[in-house]
Amino acid sequence: MRVVIVSQYYRPERALIPSTLAEGLLARGHEVRVLTSFPNYPFGRIYEGFERKRRHVERLNGVLVRRVPMYLDHSSRPLRRMLNYATFAVSSGLAGRFVRGADVIYIYAPQMTPAVGPLWWRRTRRIPYVVHVQDLWPESITGSSLVSTGSAKRIIDRALNPWLRSVYRNAAFVVAIAPAMARMLIDRGAPSDRVREVMNWADETAVEDGHHPGRETSELTSVPVTCTVLYAGNLGDMQDLDTVIEAAARVRHLPGFSLEIVGDGVARHRLESRAQELGADNVTFVGRVEPSALPEFYRRSDFQIIPLKDLPIFRGTIPSKLQASLFSGVPVITTVLGDVENIVSANGLGLTALPENVESIAAAFEQAHRTRADERAAMSQRAHAYYAENLSQERGIDSIESLLREAAASVARKRKASLS
DSSP: OEEEEEOSOOTTSSOHHHHHHHHHHHHTTOEEEEEEEOOOTTTTSOOTTOOOOSOEEEEETTEEEEEEOOOOOOSSOHHHHHHHHHHHHHHHHTOHHHHTTOSEEEEEESSSGGGHHHHHHHHHHOOOEEEEESSOTTHHHHTSTTOOOHHHHHHHHHHHHHHHHHHHHHOSEEEESSHHHHHHHHHTTOOGGGEEEOOOOOOTTTSOOSOOGGGSOTTOOSOOSOEEEEEESOOOSTTOHHHHHHHHHHTTTSTTEEEEEEOOOTTHHHHHHHHHHHTOTTEEEEEOOOGGGHHHHHHTOSEEEEOOOSOGGGGGOOOHHHHHHHHHTOOEEEOOTTHHHHHHHHHTOEEEOOTTOHHHHHHHHHHHHHOOHHHHHHHHHHHHHHHHHHTOHHHHHHHHHHHHHHHHHHHHHHHHHHHO
């Protein structure tokens, strides 16, 4: 197939799904092009070595990449963020020549604005598209700190919902990353016979594969002397890290308990100040690290915490931290209700707590601290086995490749029928 991937984010940004999908499809013999912007995430500043200009084309790991300009921003200021999303939608939509001759388009959609161009090209060029929904709109906007008033939320809902329904109805397939999200998309107008579930996968080259040496000794029944809980990811408003840090402060009395926060984001300075105010000396902020450094953090961690705020849309969200933890054999502590809670509880992959609830998270920290070595080893082994069976990169690329083939073949059959 001739596949075009449209994504606001791509290598060298940490854009795992579109980047590994592009290279995976290329390795399987497909012609792959990527339409993206200049790398700037998560800081809203263009990466060193790149010069923003109207047209930029390069080969990256064998993939032809076209970068288009947009307004750069990753702040919490609503107008600037909306300009960031909208200008990529316009710039990518104007790059029609780049998609000429494509059999199918794949849209990576943490925000839905990359679908503007593909929706137009479907109508004007008859190119089918598959949209891989990562976050539900409009709640990802109206439920965040970007929108603070009820009237603004209502205006955004009225403006976006009809367009979103059009994107779903015109898609060859609408792909959800969790079962609850699939149900929500159907409720929002996505045709039920065209909704599929494909869970995201981990960066299998950047995190450690399998179990940790200390977790292989299932004959040990004593409680370890330390318990290290990792958080590795974006430090944003939706991650509810304020509550996690307060819970860590509540368990300062636990010997050997520590919370290690790896990553950066708009909330970092506020979170560091909050930890200092609480006297949470068992919390360490590491900052942003290169992917190659992540295996060491997973190796020395006993659990990873996966928190999100208590919003209805997160019932159908599976944060990428879950896949990274399970691939690395690190049990999790999660506050994400819905699908994540169900997966962790039903398969014995770690512990659960209530979102935005200091007492509940502190209790989970205490439970993690007193787990025996053999219990941790068993959770570690179950975690990696669950990933291998359900969430692997090969399995995910297989599923998306199949959907792209089906979408392209359907349009080809219609064209052939119209000519006969």
